[in-house]
Amino acid sequence: MARIQLDNVSVSFPVYDSSTRSIKNRILSNNAGGSIDNDTNKHQSTVNALEQVTETFDHGTRVGLVGHNGAGKSTLLRVLAGIYEPCSGNLLIRGHVAPLFDIALGMDHEATGYENIRLRGLFLGLSKSEIDRKTDDIIDFAELGGFLDLPVRTYSAGMLLRLAFAVSTAIEPEILLIDEGIAAGDAAFLEKANKRLHEFTNRASIIVLASHSPDLIMSMCTSVVIMERGRIIASGNPAEMLQFYADPTTSAHRAQ
Structure with missing residues (x-):
């Protein structure tokens, strides 16, 4: 049967040019794009698009990925599709993947x-x-x-x-x-x-859907994963997770 298993999967992209400071400022000001590490000696910044993602999706799973633009949803989809290789961690895919x-x-x-x-x-x-x-x-x-x-x-x-x-x-x-x-x-x-x-x-057998639409998530998914800055911060029942995500208190907490 089809299965997806991620164990501490991380993906990062090095940025070497002189614009790294402005990239960092844009990302931080918009609360998007994962975390950034700087190496001033090499004039290099590293965008950590996914950080230590651990999750398992088995046969029958319909999971919705929720989070603001830059939270890591599309990066995770591209890792599962084989477009991006994890920099660390282990990824197991059993079954034919259709992106x-x-x-x-x-x-x-x-x-x-x-x-x-x-x-x-x-x-x-x-x-x-x-x-x-x-x-x-x-x-x-x-x-x-x-x-x-x-x-x-x-x-x-x-x-x-x-x-x-x-x-x-x-x-x-x-x-x-x-x-x-x-x-x-x-x-x-x-x-x-x-x-x-x-x-x-x-x-x-398994569906992974990245969406901003609560209606689409509720009609299509059996579980929801909430992502923030390249990490999974919560997962569970769609109704509960969407309520958690919409709560301004938890949103403020995630933005810190």
């Missing part, structure tokens, strides 16, 4: 829509035979007709999102990673996309 964020990643703007179906499918871990079996469904869902013969650089933003969304949701997910801001074009297509997304998430 539903940066959904146009891996697409070639000079290639045609048909070619990008194959490229994006390979990027998501599908075999050539799997892509061949799913191509007709992707074409029907994207509703791009003859534009699939053209380079995607000729597409509008909405058309590109249609194609990327159609390919991304054609896979069979075990571990599904979602960043909230998924847009898929016009209102009619958005309704169709939301229905497909609902079916897609029902098939997943």
Whole structure:
């Protein structure tokens, strides 16, 4: 069965240039972006994007990641997707990971829509035979007709999102990673996309969702993890965690 296990996982990014002081001031003034260590001898600052994150998600888990911008939600998703490597700690992933964020990643703007179906499918871990079996469904869902013969650089933003969304949701997910801001074009297509997304998430063994929407969290998640400055500060029942997060007293405490 699918499983995610993080044991004291940390991720940091060194910043070497002369702008580190202004970066630090911006991050601290906005109460975002994790903690920062300075090395004045090397003119280097280190942004600690995740610090000693320990959590386990088993089969059936639908977890919502909650926190302000820069709290570490997206960094954690990218660690789980294999985009970022932990600097320390241990990460165990059991099951096929399907990231539903940066959904146009891996697409070639000079290639045609048909070619990008194959490229994006390979990027998501599908075999050539799997892509061949799913191509007709992707074409029907994207509703791009003859534009699939053209380079995607000729597409509008909405058309590109249609194609990327159609390919991304054609896979069979075990571990599904979602960043909230998924847009898929016009209102009619958005309704169709939301229905497909609902079916897609029902098939997943584990879902990790980063969101600012309490309604989405309550409708989709069985547990909530609250993040602050790259750390997990609380986790538990969605209703209790969202109340805790919204409490101005606890918010003030987290800002210190």
